[in-house]
Amino acid sequence: MKFSAVALLCLLVVTGCCAPSSPPPQQGSTPSTTSGKTIEFLFSLLEAHAKKEWGDKDYVEAGKHRYVKYIDGYRTRAHIDFDQGEIYVSTVSRWSAKDKLRKAIVHTLLMPADPKDAELFSDKEAVISGQPFLLGQVVDHEGQPIRWEWRAGRYADYLIANKLQEKKLKNGNTAYYVKIDMVSDHLEQREYKYASLVQAAAKRYGLSEDLIYAVIKTESSFNPYAVSHAGAYGLMQVIPKTAGADVFKLVKNKPGIPTKEYLFDPANNIDTGAAYLYILKTRYLRDVKHPTSRHFSMISAYNGGTGGVLATFDKDRKRAMSKLNATSPRGVYNALTTKHPKDEARRYLQKVLYFQKEFTDNF
Template sequence: MKKTVLFLCTALITGCSTPPQSNDHHTPPIAGEPISDSNKKAIAALFSLLAKEAKKQWGEDEYIESSKHRYVKYLDGYQTRAHIDFDAGKIYVSTVSQHKPMEKLHKAIVQTVLMPADPKDIEQFTDKDIQLKGKPFFLGQVVDQEGKSIEWEWRANRFAAYMLENKLQSKTIKKGNAYYVQIDMVKDHLAQREYQYAHLVRDASKRYDIPEGLIYAVIKTESSFNPYAVSHAGAYGLMQVIPKTAGADVFNLVKKKPGMPTKEYLFDPANNIDTGAAYLYILKTRYLRDVTNPSSRHFSMISAYNGGTGGVLATFHTDRKKAMVALNQRSPSQVYDALTTKHPKDEARRYLQKVLYFQKDFKEGKI
């Protein structure tokens, strides 16, 4: 397994284009350090407000919220919701409304299957209706009772009627009765989402000299190609970019402009993939440029994308200069072993393993 991983990464880290260059030759600062309290507080406030309103309707036990691999949108005074499990390929549309519940479910099913591909057009922290415009995100990922893609409202309405007549389920919760339907995505739903972003990944790969397979693997690990992904850490979109850390670095070091991206900017898939790939470029060419072995650098930049450069170095020594020396004294397989067994954060240990595992499935030119 170790030899396979090493061979894979050695083959994938080479590039053929010239990315943007940095003029800074001073010792680089450390990226990916603990997220600022203000950033955490801002996203926590949004989640807290949503939870407060939704729990009034659903109760503590039945409350569900969005995460990196799950999208949850509340509607109708928080009494109705769409819950999308991107890993399992399941969509649950539910309501606890006791006033015309079937009408509420019908409307929510239509809005869910036709929800726009651009996440900026959806307010996931409110109960406002989903505005139906542009290409539906689930086009090709969800089909109706006839096996046909759902692109227009007339077909979505007919599908909703079919689901309510044939697939309606109910259960008793503390707040009363809940009615719901389960919609199964097509078997290749993940591949369908991958294909939506193939041109963006290809462009970002060429722009920053980052392998397409690595970008795909990071997206799959971070969000399962869920463009609506949001976390309590304040990370947004497909590559889960945090505005005040990775986002600010990209703006300042690559885009050469002050400030940091907004969440609206990062919810745009093109901006998100560009920013995530640019941050990988920063890790590779700036923060971890002193890692001499290309495979060791590859492992380190993947680990740093999740746990910060400081976490990578702390794996080898408490003193950062000594840590870099110690890292370079190890073989790539020893670096991999250290980062997957001795990294200070358990999540970062698993993260490197996951990304490398997924990267095997995304060889250049696959999509």
């Protein structure tokens, strides 16, 4: 990458470390009321069903960096921790537990690369089709990638025969489970899956590829199934009624808002997230004069909203913009990472810049 943001980041490390007159809607933190109620309802419904089987203490739900899928009347689940590179497939079924576990292992290993039919909020089984999402990210006991059902079934039999564990849950049920370690470069493999989509979006919206990569890694660890209570979906955690609506209106000239199925599609998600970064850069934050300060502000606004960026400098928007422009890029970085109204947004800018430098060095 060739702009001064990374150079400034290097200095900061060495020394210690998508416009209308009203603030644009916030992307990635607080959803609109309708959007929030919809996804909160889905989460609450899932929680109510699953806790009947797993109890309060052992219930696990899907998140930004975590895939969780319940099947079999919510008695069997798959849990992928993309940060740790660990997969747990478990069941609390009292009948034919090994059979239920075997089926869940096979379905997890062959889960589709396209998450639009994932059925994350119900116990309905996802349709197995196409190339498995985990292909190459997991190998069987013979060190072979798992593409076909026969190999997945054979590996499931091996795991149940040799790696089966059990755990007494707090609610009195017994869980039977296996743990599967992902390969060491599982994150890099997911990155490569979306290289062409990132390249196309970067070219389309005049953004650097490493910025898009860094946002995806921060938002989801390249988990296309990512969801959050904020109402965000997919790789770049786009909220339909905020960032999605802005992109449809201001970039795509389309009515309405994107559906969750639309945003679960990796190509649509990366395009929408990149388009929102473009909106932040060229519309909502166009009055930020220094390109590096604008870069920092754009990243911070992707998570905490343009209003949060300006509120860091002053409650009045015009005075805030004047103060921001009167501050050096280093000062803007320091303010956004120490004085932003929201702790999450402070950490967000640090993470994205760190990952952006990482991708810049690697490409």
